[in-house]
Amino acid sequence: MKNLWKVILLVSVMTILALFALGLENDPRNIPSPLVGRPASPFSVPALDDGPPVTLESYRGRWLLVNFWGSWCISCRSEHRYLMKLARMTADRRDFAMIGVDFKDTRDGGKEFLASLGDPGYRQAFDPDQKIAIDWGVYGAPETYLVDPEGIIRHKQVGPLYEGWFEKIALPIMEKKP
């Protein structure tokens, strides 16, 4: 009994360490969004490149990845390379499309961003007053939503997408629901 405190001390230290080790699996970015599982708020807004308006409705029937970005956002720069790759990689998929939403930005700033870092080729909506961003509950950039063929938001990614994100996060969600 005299040495009980030693056992208690070491066991508690190890329990706390073990708890942290397990806790590292938790993703703090994985903040449950109240909008996941709800229909995405529809929009039809001018495109960044002066083309025809970008309309959410027109993507019905396909899985849609919506990426919110701005030329003022440093993390969007580091994410951009993956978006380019993902667009190339999924170009053949008929069930999947991507769009970007350049928000709280100037038209020149957004165009300049794509000109210098490369244009991934998908449509870009232009949302200078953050109308879409507010409706969709965006609170930072970059943020990315995965919308199912019925127009329901299925996933929200806060922060930049990373190498392997599509296979690890998006595909399992897309395959779960036919």
Added chain:
Amino acid sequence: MWIELAHFATIIALLLALLQIATPIIGVGIQRPVWIRVARQSSYVVTLLLTLASAGLVVSFLNHDFSVKYVAEHASRSLPTFYLVTALWGGHEGSLLFWAWLLSLFTTIAVWRHWSTHASSIPWILSVLGTVISGFLILVLFLSSPFERLTNPPFDGRDLNPLLQDPGMVFHPPFLYIGYVGFAIPFAFAIAALINGRITDEWILATRRWTLFSWAMLTTGIIFGAYWAYYELGWGGYWAWDPVENASFMPWLVATAFFHSVMVQERRRMFKIWNLFLIITTFALSLLGTFLVRSGVLSSVHAFASDPGRGVYILIFMAIILLFSFGLLVLRADRLRTEVQLESLFSLEAAFLFNNLFFIIAGLTVLLGTLYPLAVETLSSAKVTVGAPYYNKVFVPIMLGVLILMGLGPLLTWRGINGSRLRSSLVKPLGISVLGMAGCYLLGVGQPYAILMVGLSLFAIAAHLTDLGRGITRRMTNAKEGILTATVTLLTRNKRRYGGFVVHFGILMMAAGFVGSGLFQEEKNLIMAPGDFTAIDHWRLTFEKIVTVKGSNWEAQEAIIRVEGPRGLTMTLHPQKRDYQNQQMPTTEAAIFSGFFEDLYVVLGDAVTDNTWAFRIYRNPLVSWIWGGSGVMALGVFFSLLQGRRREVSRQ
């Protein structure tokens, strides 16, 4: 250019820090002091190199070098110069470098000061501190580098988070870090004592000032954080029991227990293992704080950048340090058993024992509250938060207990006091306390806790003053001195003791602030159009108009509010909602009138219609006593630090 220099300096610093771990061990092993001297020189050079590295990063900020990722993310062309410099610790990567730099600086000071007085401990101190520095430098260099360049540098940076562009926030992190890092020195002394196996009280005497200094810095850092939250976040409060706040509060609680119980070891040779446990735990909790904040296991309002790889590394680093130090303590504990027993329940020893008990229970409470959400999320993937009601339930009784002990402390003596003497010295303080409580009740204070707090505070103050008065009269009769000379000599001869008294007064002031603002806050939410008026208690507020104002990197909407207060006091308050150019997040700048007895706190909300605006108005009693009390406390510590060592430590 500068950033490469800084990067290179940090790499060399890491190599030298590794040398600083290894050479003293070899030196002791083969009995060649020259090896230990190598480690000493390395520690000096590490400090120089890390100073250079930090300077390099600061210069990159001043040069607006946005090709450096860290600079691009934490500054902009329009950011004022002051914040360009302090952006060094404005983000995750830079603050780690800053941590390492502080630690190297403290190591140098410790080694320089204690080199000849503590020769047998120095090798282990160098090794232990070298390990901690290396741990942080590896993190800086390989997992969160502030030296990274961007391939496509933006024209302008993203700017410093607007919430951090505030003087309170400029001083909050460095003070906190100085506190955390400062505890590394007593920790290293304790480990050295454990390794040497000759555990005298030397380590405690040597580190008394380090502990006090670090404790004062930590307290000030926490208070700066609270001050910042109060002035900048605009929710009317200053403490939210957020995990990151708790992370700084836990080491504070244990450190407070530590430097009380240290006195028992100095005087009575008791609590030896306990003191080692406390200082190791204090430092472990400082590391834990870093882990919680930097690894992202807990979600918190302090949403720092997180990265799983980083988390794994910090966890391994922490596991090594914790298991090594607690393991060492367990192994050596049997050599430390003391024969001295508690002689009386009415003795200073016993009071300190209860003091420690209270502080440790408080610490455990915070630890459990902080870890519980993590445990729930890990085991069931649900998100829960533990809030103020839980903490208040535990903290209120504990703090009342601590206050009773604070009052009893000056009345008790070592080894016990006889009953009649205790009774006679209790009479005056108890009388004053009861009178105070009755007065409060008659003045219409209905809250039982508030009345109890007033009573206990008066009791503590009266007890301290009684003790002081007794000391003065004793000097006047024994040394035949006048009252003034007697007071001055008494105070200057016992700086440590009376510095402690001043700290206690500071704590009492802060406690008054906590109770006043916690129990008596008034809040009002309303929508007003220009010309509308409202009242909260004896304040009458008229909303005159909304204007637009501009700063160097922000634009704000500002409400002009005319206030008429008691005794004909009139003023204009200017609460703002600010938009910073390069950030999406609008910030609220609360307008605060700070009075001696209460604060009036006005927050401008969103526009409801074209012509009406939402407002939140608070009346916060006694908040300024918290800030004032922390100043008094710091003065007390400073006074206490002036006292030299009680006796010269014998050369080993």
